[in-house]
Structures are given as structure tokens and as C-alpha cells.
Amino acid sequence: MKVMLRQNSLGHLVVYVAKKDLEEEVVKQEVVEEGKVFTLANGWELAIPTLEEPLRLPQTIEAKRLA
Amino acid sequence: MTPPESATLNEVAPQQPVADTKELIKEVLEAYPEKTRKRREKHLNVYEEGKSDCGVKSNIKSVPGSMTTRGCAYAGSKGVVWGPIKDMIHISHGPVGCGYYSWSGRRNYYIGTTGIDTFGTMQFTSDFQERDIVFGGDKKLAKLITELEELFPLNRGVSIQSECPIGLIGDDIEAVAKKSAKEIGKTVVPVRCEGFRGVSQSLGHHIANDAVRDWVFPQYDKEKKAGNIPDGTAYDVAIIGDYNIGGDAWSSRILLEEIGLRVVAQWSGDGTLHEMINTPSVKLNLVHCYRSMNYISRHMEEAYGIPWLEYNFFGPTKIAESLREIASKFDETIQQKAEEVIAKYEAQTQAVLEKYRSRLEGKTVALMVGGLRPRHVVPAFHDLGMRLIGTGYEFGHNDDYKRTTHYIENGTLIYDDVSAYEFEEFVKELKPDLIASGIKEKYVFQKMALPFRQMHSWDYSGPYHGYDGFAIFARDMDLALNSPTWSLIGAPWKNAEAAK
Ligand code: SF4
Numbered sequence: 001m002k003v004m005l006r007q008n009s010l011g012h013l014v015v016y017v018a019k020k021d022l023e024e025e026v027v028k029q030e031v032v033e034e035g036k037v038f039t040l041a042n043g044w045e046l047a048i049p050t051l052e053e054p055l056r057l058p059q060t061i062e063a064k065r066l067a
Numbered sequence: 068m069t070p071p072e073s074a075t076l077n078e079v080a081p082q083q084p085v086a087d088t089k090e091l092i093k094e095v096l097e098a099y100p101e102k103t104r105k106r107r108e109k110h111l112n113v114y115e116e117g118k119s120d121c122g123v124k125s126n127i128k129s130v131p132g133s134m135t136t137r138g139c140a141y142a143g144s145k146g147v148v149w150g151p152i153k154d155m156i157h158i159s160h161g162p163v164g165c166g167y168y169s170w171s172g173r174r175n176y177y178i179g180t181t182g183i184d185t186f187g188t189m190q191f192t193s194d195f196q197e198r199d200i201v202f203g204g205d206k207k208l209a210k211l212i213t214e215l216e217e218l219f220p221l222n223r224g225v226s227i228q229s230e231c232p233i234g235l236i237g238d239d240i241e242a243v244a245k246k247s248a249k250e251i252g253k254t255v256v257p258v259r260c261e262g263f264r265g266v267s268q269s270l271g272h273h274i275a276n277d278a279v280r281d282w283v284f285p286q287y288d289k290e291k292k293a294g295n296i297p298d299g300t301a302y303d304v305a306i307i308g309d310y311n312i313g314g315d316a317w318s319s320r321i322l323l324e325e326i327g328l329r330v331v332a333q334w335s336g337d338g339t340l341h342e343m344i345n346t347p348s349v350k351l352n353l354v355h356c357y358r359s360m361n362y363i364s365r366h367m368e369e370a371y372g373i374p375w376l377e378y379n380f381f382g383p384t385k386i387a388e389s390l391r392e393i394a395s396k397f398d399e400t401i402q403q404k405a406e407e408v409i410a411k412y413e414a415q416t417q418a419v420l421e422k423y424r425s426r427l428e429g430k431t432v433a434l435m436v437g438g439l440r441p442r443h444v445v446p447a448f449h450d451l452g453m454r455l456i457g458t459g460y461e462f463g464h465n466d467d468y469k470r471t472t473h474y475i476e477n478g479t480l481i482y483d484d485v486s487a488y489e490f491e492e493f494v495k496e497l498k499p500d501l502i503a504s505g506i507k508e509k510y511v512f513q514k515m516a517l518p519f520r521q522m523h524s525w526d527y528s529g530p531y532h533g534y535d536g537f538a539i540f541a542r543d544m545d546l547a548l549n550s551p552t553w554s555l556i557g558a559p560w561k562n563a564e565a566a567k
Contacts, residue, residue, distance in 0.1 A: 004365060004369065006365075006368065009376070016365070018362070020465075021125075021126060021464035021465040021466050022465065022466070023466045023469065041119070042119075058365070058368050058369045059369065060369060
């Protein structure tokens with residue numbers, strides 16, 4: 001699913017999913033083999049592919065929902 | 068001085084306990100058949116302090132047969148987003164009714180000579196007949212655009228706002244748009260906002276935003292490449308999502324200019340096509356109505372690196388807060404000026420509060436509007452010492468309800484896409500002193516002898532944004548609440564009985 005990563009006014013990383021009207025802060029980032037797993041404030045877990053460093057924000061990426 | 072945010076909350080009776088309000092929701096739902104009850108249950112709730120949202124589901128199809136206040140995608144695109152762009156001609160493409168019955172309903176003020184260089188209050192339609200449905204309307208559309216160019220040569224462009232039949236018969240309006248754009252040498256934007264798309268006008272906003280992205284911004288990119296876009300100043304900003312209802316964008320713009328910013332574009336109240344084209348050159352997008360224009364703001368952030376900021380110009384508390392926040396994105400001169408501006412309006416605000424606060428203090432209000440207002444106007448009521456007991460959105464999404472939590476107190480009743488029946492029952496039970504909603508609700512409640520203000524059109528008043536707007540807002544609420552009319556509504560013989 002397409003998600004947009006951006007920084008909110010507090011400087012926190014947030015995930016925005018237009019299709020779901022979902023805008024949640026990332027509360028945990030875990031590095032795994034094929035990228036990262038983001039845990040959102042609402043409990044969702046998203047598999048994020050490896051992103052180019054330095055991270056350019058905002059950026060729309062293809063993510064997979066794990067839980 | 069800006070009054071402390073919730074000074075009044077201690078003085079008036081506390082909100083009805085959460086459990087009682089939950090019980091009320093249950094009672095109201097009992098009238099429904101089981102299936103409907105299950106569906107509607109999810110849209111009604113009571114806000115509990117500390118929760119991250121209002122606990123309601125939203126942006127879901129209304130229950131068939133119930134009276135709600137929603138519009139269609141065409142209304143969202145033509146009526147809200149595109150309609151106010153004054154120097155373009157917006158064709159209501161399809162049968163005549165959709166445009167005719169929504170004609171000039173939104174009071175988007177603008178400056179210009181109507182019919183010559185601006186077209187805001189005019190209604191253009193391709194007036195589909197049976198043969199257009201049967202044989203297709205593309206030829207008619209092309210001819211119409213040629214004719215418009217002849218009759219109104221000073222138009223800057225045309226938008227084609229699709230009504231339901233266009234999508235059903237499969238007309239290729241994109242092809243016509245491209246061809247006609249070449250022919251007249253102007254922007255022609257096809258918008259696929261057929262009314263059947265989505266569950267409310269909200270999808271129309273989104274489609275309209277996407278049309279700007281796909282048909283307007285490429286012109287910016289082209290001009291930028293050609294080196295025709297000047298650099299602008301470090302203080303260039305755009306007002307996004309202010310439709311200039313009763314002059315709202317003007318009373319906001321004054322403040323932004325006073326703190327030293329240069330407003331180069333207004334989306335879309337009193338706005339023009341070229342302001343839109345030029346917007347990707349600004350330094351900051353100031354978003355008032357998040358619901359209808361967050362899409363394009365997010366796009367500009369990603370594609371052009373323009374940050375965006377939501378602000379709120381209802382009531383002195385929020386105005387000061389917003390001005391400071393906006394200024395914090397710029398240098399010290401702007402921050403300094405922001406403080407000066409806030410100080411400058413202090414006396415005016417104080418006078419308004421002195422005059423009206425005592426007349427409104429402790430009164431309660433129930434809101435039900437669309438867009439940003441179910442949360443944004445709450446602080447203005449608080450400034451006047453009034454209290455909110457219930458609020459809800461016509462077509463809000465989950466992100467709106469999340470943003471609402473900062474504005475409301477524990478125990479506030481939340482109703483999403485409320486039906487006429489539910490709203491009436493809630494009002495009967497909670498007895499707010501004022502109801503602030505739309506024209507469809509107005510007369511029902513007025514006949515119940517309840518003070519009412521329209522919150523879509525400002526009840527033909529306004530502007531309500533900014534310090535100047537607040538003065539008008541306060542006066543209007545006083546006029547509504549303290550009018551002697553309300554005591555005259557009951558039947559005289561009933562009054563006599565009651566007196567016995
Ligand atoms: S739903 Fe379709 S027919 Fe009705 S007003 Fe909207 S566009 Fe027109």
C-alpha cells in the first residue's frame with residue numbers, strides 16, 4: 001500500500017495513508033533484513049523497504065502491512 | 068488581552084456525565100431497525116478525555132432512506148474547490164439541474180466585473196438532452212467551449228465539471244479538453260467529479276485537488292523550466308482552503324500581510340488561475356480547511372518541498388496562537404511584527420468581549436457542519452464564554468476526528484453524518500441554547516423556538532475569520548441568542564395555560 005512519510009510540526013516521523021485517512025506517528029523503528037519495520041501509534045506494523053540515505057522527506061513509498 | 072482558553076469552563080455547569088450521554092445515544096438508536104442501528108452505532112459516541120480520537124467511524128456511505136446533509140462529488144469539486152476561481156469558466160457538464168440548484172449558494176466573495184473578467188456568480192451548463200445521452204456529448208462540449216471563448220474572451224480558462232451522466236455514458240472529456248485547449252490557447256481542465264463517486268462531497272475535493280495537480284501544475288513546471296517564474300521573496304505564502312465565504316479570506320489576508328508576509332495566492336476564494344499556477348513557488352502553504360485541500364498541500368510538500376501549516380483564525384485566542392506559530396517559521400522581523408499585530412488588536416478584542424461576553428457567558432452550543440468548522444470555531448465560542456456540548460462532521464474523515472480532540476472537552480457528544488432524526492432527538496434531550504449548523508437544519512430548530520445560526524454561509528453575514536471577523540461573529544451570536552423573538556413563538560393559548 002502507498003504510504004507517505006513526513007515529519008510533523010513536532011519533528012516526529014509520521015506515516016500518512018491516504019486511502020485509510022490514517023495519520024499516525026511512528027513509535028518504534030526496527031531494522032530487519034529487507035529494510036525496516038515501523039510500529040505506529042495505533043498499533044499497526046508496516047514493512048518499509050530500504051530507503052535511500054539521507055532520508056528525503058516527505059516521500060511516498062510502497063509499504064506492506066504486517067499487523 | 069487574550070482570555071485564558073477555558074476560563075469559562077469552571078464557571079458553568081459541568082458537561083453531562085459521559086454515561087448519561089451514552090445512554091441517550093442508545094435511546095435514540097432504539098427507534099431504528101436492527102440493521103440500521105448496528106450501522107449508525109459506530110458513528111455516535113461521547114468524547115472521553117485522553118483518547119486520541121473521538122471514537123466514531125466516518126467517511127462511510129449514509130444509511131439509505133435517512134435524511135442526512137451530505138452532497139455529492141460534483142458539489143465538492145464545482146461548488147467548493149473550483150467554483151470560487153473567479154477568472155475561469157466552470158462548466159456544469161451534463162443536465163441542467165445540478166448546476167442550477169446549487170447556483171451561487173456558497174457566497175464566495177470576489178472582486179471583478181462579473182461576465183467580463185470574472186464569472187463567480189454565473190452558471191454555465193451544457194444542458195444535456197436525451198440525444199446527448201444517446202449519442203454522446205463530446206461534440207456539444209467542444210462547441211460550447213468555442214462559444215464561451217467568443218462570448219467571454221477575457222476568461223483565463225475553462226474547467227469541465229462532470230455530472231453523473233458523463234461517467235455513465237463514457238464521454239471522453241479529457242480528449243475534448245486537450246483539443247479545445249489548443250483551439251482557444253487557454254487552460255482547459257477536465258474534472259471527473261461525477262456525483263456517484265464516493266460517499267459524499269469529500270471525494271469531490273480530492274478529485275478536484277488531483278485535477279489541479281495534473282492539469283495546472285504542469286504549466287508551472289513548464290514555465291519554471293523556461294525560466295519564466297520569478298524567484299519571489301522569502302516571505303511568499305499561499306492561503307490554502309479559504310473560500311472567502313462572506314469575505315473570510317480577506318480578513319485573514321489582512322493579518323498575514325500585516326505581519327509582513329506576502330500572500331501570492333488564495334485557494335480558492337477570490338482566487339485566480341494564475342495564482343494557482345504560481346503557488347509551487349511559495350515558501351509556506353497556510354492551510355485553513357484541511358479537509359478539502361490537504362491533498363494538494365501534501366503533494367506540494369513532496370514534489371516541491373513546500374512545508375504546510377494548519378492554522379485557525381476563529382476567535383482571538385486561536386488567532387494569536389496561529390499568528391505566533393506562522394511567524395515562528397520565519398525570521399525575527401516577522402515574529403516581532405506578529406507580536407505587534409496581536410497587541411494592536413488587543414483593544415478592539417477587549418471591547419468586543421466586554422460588550423458581548425456577559426450576554427453569552429455560560430450558554431451552550433451544538434455544532435454540525437462540514438470541512439473544518441466543527442472543530443475550528445469552537446475556540447471562538449469559548450472566547451465568548453460559551454460551551455460546546457456536541458459536534459459532528461457532515462463528511463469528515465478519521466484524520467478530522469483526531470484533530471478534533473484538541474478542541475473539545477470530556478463528555479462532548481460526537482455525531483458523524485448525523486441524520487435529521489438523530490440531531491432532533493439529541494437537541495431535545497441536551498437542550499443547547501444555540502444550534503449552529505446548515506440551512507437544511509435551520510427551520511426545524513427555529514420552529515422548535517431554538518436560536519440558530521447557519522455555519523456554512525454564516526447566515527448571510529460574515530466574515531468570521533480574523534479579529535475583524537470575530538467582532539461580527541460575537542454580534543451575530545448575540546443577535547441569535549438574545550433576540551426577543553424566541554419568547555413569542557409558542558401558541559398564545561398554550562402560554563396562557565402554562566401561566567396558570
Ligand atoms: S449526484 Fe449526480 S445528478 Fe445529483 S447533483 Fe450530483 S452530479 Fe448532479
